[in-house]
Amino acid sequence: MSAAPQKAKAGAEKIAVTVSAVVPLNDLVTRFEFTRTDGADFPPFSAGAHTVVEMRDGDRTRLNPYSLMSDPADRSIYAISVRRDDQGRGGSLFMHTNVKVGDQMTLTYPVNLFPLDLRAKKHVFFAGGIGITPFKAMIAQLEQSNGNWELHYACRTPALGTYADELAEKYANKVHIYYDDQSQAIPLEDLLDGQPLGTHIYVCGPAGMIDWVHATATAHGWPSENVHSEEFLAPQPGKPFEVRLCQSDITIQVGEHESLLEAMERCGVDAPFLCRGGACGQCETDVVEADGEFVHRDHWLDDEDHASGKKIMPCVSRFIGKTLVLDR
Amino acid sequence: MSKFQFPESIASRPVYGTLEPRPGKAHLMIADAEGAEAILDLAAQDAGLMAKTHIIYIPKGTDFAEALRALEPAQFYEGPSYAASVQRIRKVLGDAHMGLQVYLAGTEGLMGQAMNEAVSAGIPASAIQTEHRGSIARRMQCVHCKGITEDVTTDPFVCSHCGLNLFVRDHYSRRLAAFQGVCIDAEDPGNVPAPVELYK
Ligand code: FES
Numbered sequence: 001m002s003a004a005p006q007k008a009k010a011g012a013e014k015i016a017v018t019v020s021a022v023v024p025l026n027d028l029v030t031r032f033e034f035t036r037t038d039g040a041d042f043p044p045f046s047a048g049a050h051t052v053v054e055m056r057d058g059d060r061t062r063l064n065p066y067s068l069m070s071d072p073a074d075r076s077i078y079a080i081s082v083r084r085d086d087q088g089r090g091g092s093l094f095m096h097t098n099v100k101v102g103d104q105m106t107l108t109y110p111v112n113l114f115p116l117d118l119r120a121k122k123h124v125f126f127a128g129g130i131g132i133t134p135f136k137a138m139i140a141q142l143e144q145s146n147g148n149w150e151l152h153y154a155c156r157t158p159a160l161g162t163y164a165d166e167l168a169e170k171y172a173n174k175v176h177i178y179y180d181d182q183s184q185a186i187p188l189e190d191l192l193d194g195q196p197l198g199t200h201i202y203v204c205g206p207a208g209m210i211d212w213v214h215a216t217a218t219a220h221g222w223p224s225e226n227v228h229s230e231e232f233l234a235p236q237p238g239k240p241f242e243v244r245l246c247q248s249d250i251t252i253q254v255g256e257h258e259s260l261l262e263a264m265e266r267c268g269v270d271a272p273f274l275c276r277g278g279a280c281g282q283c284e285t286d287v288v289e290a291d292g293e294f295v296h297r298d299h300w301l302d303d304e305d306h307a308s309g310k311k312i313m314p315c316v317s318r319f320i321g322k323t324l325v326l327d328r
Numbered sequence: 329m330s331k332f333q334f335p336e337s338i339a340s341r342p343v344y345g346t347l348e349p350r351p352g353k354a355h356l357m358i359a360d361a362e363g364a365e366a367i368l369d370l371a372a373q374d375a376g377l378m379a380k381t382h383i384i385y386i387p388k389g390t391d392f393a394e395a396l397r398a399l400e401p402a403q404f405y406e407g408p409s410y411a412a413s414v415q416r417i418r419k420v421l422g423d424a425h426m427g428l429q430v431y432l433a434g435t436e437g438l439m440g441q442a443m444n445e446a447v448s449a450g451i452p453a454s455a456i457q458t459e460h461r462g463s464i465a466r467r468m469q470c471v472h473c474k475g476i477t478e479d480v481t482t483d484p485f486v487c488s489h490c491g492l493n494l495f496v497r498d499h500y501s502r503r504l505a506a507f508q509g510v511c512i513d514a515e516d517p518g519n520v521p522a523p524v525e526l527y528k
Contacts, residue, residue, distance in 0.1 A: 121450050193353070195426040198450020221352030221427040223455030 010272045011052065011063075012108035015042070019103040020077065029130060029162045030096055033070070033079045037104060041075040047137035048230070049110035051078060052276060057094050061265075064091035065232050065275050067204075068110055069133040071140040078107060081162060083130040089234055089257065111274050114204070114230035116141065121198030123149040126186060126213055128205020129156065132163055134230065135204065139171070150174045152191060154205070157181045188213065192220045202228045232277030233297055235259035238318040244325040245269060246288055260314035264328065271314060271328055278316035285312050285326050292321010330362035330461040335527070337498045342440065344460040349374035353427030355381040356420060357401075358442045360410065362462030363434025364392030370431065371399045378402070382420060384413055386438065410438055417442060421449035433459045437467035437478060440505025453502075464526055469506040470494055476506055482523035484512045493520045 017034035024030045036042060045068055055062040070079035084096045099105070114134055116123060123142065125135045132153055142149045151174060155161035158179060167175045178184040192201075201222070203213040210229045217227045237257045244251045245264065254263040261283055264271045274282040278298030287310050296306045298313035305311050312319070312326070334343070347370045355377060357367050364385060371378055382403040387393050393406050407413030430446045432439040439458045447453050465479040475489025483496035487509065494509030501508065513520050 119450075192426065196450070197421060197424045197426060197428060199426050219351055221350065221429055223452050225452040225455060226426070 010270045012111055012274060014054070015107050015109065017078070017105050017107050019099055019101050019105060022099060022101055025081065025162050026160055028160060029081055029083050031069075031079055031081045032095065032099060033077050034105065034107060035077055042078055043109055044075060045072055045078075045110035045137075046112050046115055047072050047139075047141040048114035048116060048134050049112035049137075050114075050134075050232075050275065051080070051110050052108040052274075053080065053091075053095070054106040054108075055091060055094050055099075057090070057098070062089075062091045062094060063273075063276055064095075065277050067114075067134040067137070067230075069136040072137055073140065073144055078110075081130065081133050081136075083162075089237075091234075111280065113275060113279050114202070114228060116202075117200045117226075117228070119198070120200035120226075121148065121196050122200070123147065124191065124195065124199060124201045125149065125151045125153075126188075126201065126203040126205070126209070127151065127153040128203075128209040129154070129160075130162065131203075131205035131209075132167075133204075135202070136163060136167075138202070139167070150176070152176045152178070152186045154178045154180065154184075154186055154209070188216050189220070192217060192222065200226045200228065204230050207231055230279065231299065232275065232279060233299070233316045234277070235262070235316050236297065236318075238295060239320055241292075241319050241321070241324065243319070244323070245328045246325055247328050254318070259316060260312070260318060264314060269328060273315055276315045278313055281313075283313055283315045285314055285328050286310065287312055287324070288327050289323060289325040290319070290321065291323040292319055294319055330365050332460065332464055332527075334460070334464075340500045341498045342436070342458075342500060342502075344439070344458045347431050347433060347457050347459045349377050350429050350457070352429035353380070353425065355429045355431065356384070356424070357381060357431040357433070358384045358413075358417060358438070359432070360386040360434035360438040360462075361388040361390045362392070363432075363438065363459070364390070364396050364461075366433035366459040366461050367431070368392075368395060368399070384417060384420070386410055386413055386434075388435075410441060414441070414445065417445050418449075421445060424449070430456045431459075432456065434461055435463050435465060435479075436460065437465070437505065440467065440500075440502070444502070444505050466496065466526065467506045468494065468496065468509040469501065469504050470509050472511060476504070477509070480509075481526055483526055484520060484523055485509070496526065 016037040018037050020035045021033035050065045050067045052063050052065050066080035082092050082095045085092045164177045203210050241254050248269050252267045254260050272282050274280040281300045295318040297316040347366050378399045378401045381401040383401045384405045386407045432442050465481045468477045468480045470487040473490035477488040484493050492511045493513050495512040497508045499508040
């Protein structure tokens, strides 16, 4: 056993906050700003960090990760920008329709799975749509230290270009916007060409864009260490299934629209997590017995782990089959 | 044969691989002595490689230079010593862009020092390929006077700066690109075991 202090509850430590501003930015995206309910300063965070927002939706608790997009130097507020997803699981819709100024909510301490590599000689950001949010904080952080950066930001239309005008105006020489409806596309190959040695690139956006940037950079001889990405997966619905949790000594049912992690939490099991999006590795759980097929969806385990049937990431992955016994 | 199988050792001791062609906009190959053979093997795997390659080679008394020149790399430089070549290495790295692949081959001293240059130019160490060929002589730092003795082949050996008798450790400093040599007769001056050849 390690001597590290054991936390009372799974997930990062929590902070009670008050919603201080709700700012609609366009048809789809709204910014939410929070102050600490106890009036103190927020813990400092490094750009790229996310927080998990706890939403009390009737008797259901929703926990969704969002990138912090406020200036890391400003410890009086935390801000997130949320894109409404009408087809999604309801978290973003809840934020858009239910959350009002003055509401009491709970955030977790920031966790950074998408940090800047400060050894970089230059930082090049590629954002797609709402993927702009972590870069807002990164730009603020780099501006403080006179960092060398540029942003290439693809949006659907000018009307949906969240923060596009603001950024383009403030940093005219560093910000490049590409609008889909004007058939503009990020000239990735040209941009990868001729970057000084020690340049790092960062991509946040849809899965297809992330894969495209990784694949193109690899083909151009970029080391994988210089290419950073962040994609939070939302758990996908699937057939209900039954799981035996042998440490807790209970058998639980995972419903169609909840994740395995959420089902464990609903049944009172204090299962570990940080990102709830298949990225951080915190929820990794050993499989004791399985008769059926895993539906692995995380970015954490490697192919070998996935094939072994010995591990599962309950925040995003599911199971189809007769028996599943987990060491939890 | 210029290949040597190093025995298992402590974590700080570098391990080397086998060079393989990788996609890249440009290729920089730095080698000394028998390291040339690793480059010849590499070139044989990919006919298109040399047209985008800059070779910096230090023969150290061997005669591989002609064979390397015959590969017709885009640029070829032959240096009399590592120290004489390092300015050129810095200039090439300073002018380079992302997409450059770096290949190092030959002695540990050469690879360690060139690795330092490439890392400080902004390439992650894990993205730099290395292949050991030829001499197993070590670049040693005396932990007492901090002087560097190149091409050490026996253990113990005499520090070329302060004259202490030094025990050859596997403890390696990436920053210095050197192994650490520690006084072997500090407790009992003069009680020095007979030097044996490294790995014998
Ligand atoms: S909670 Fe982060 S991977 Fe599951």
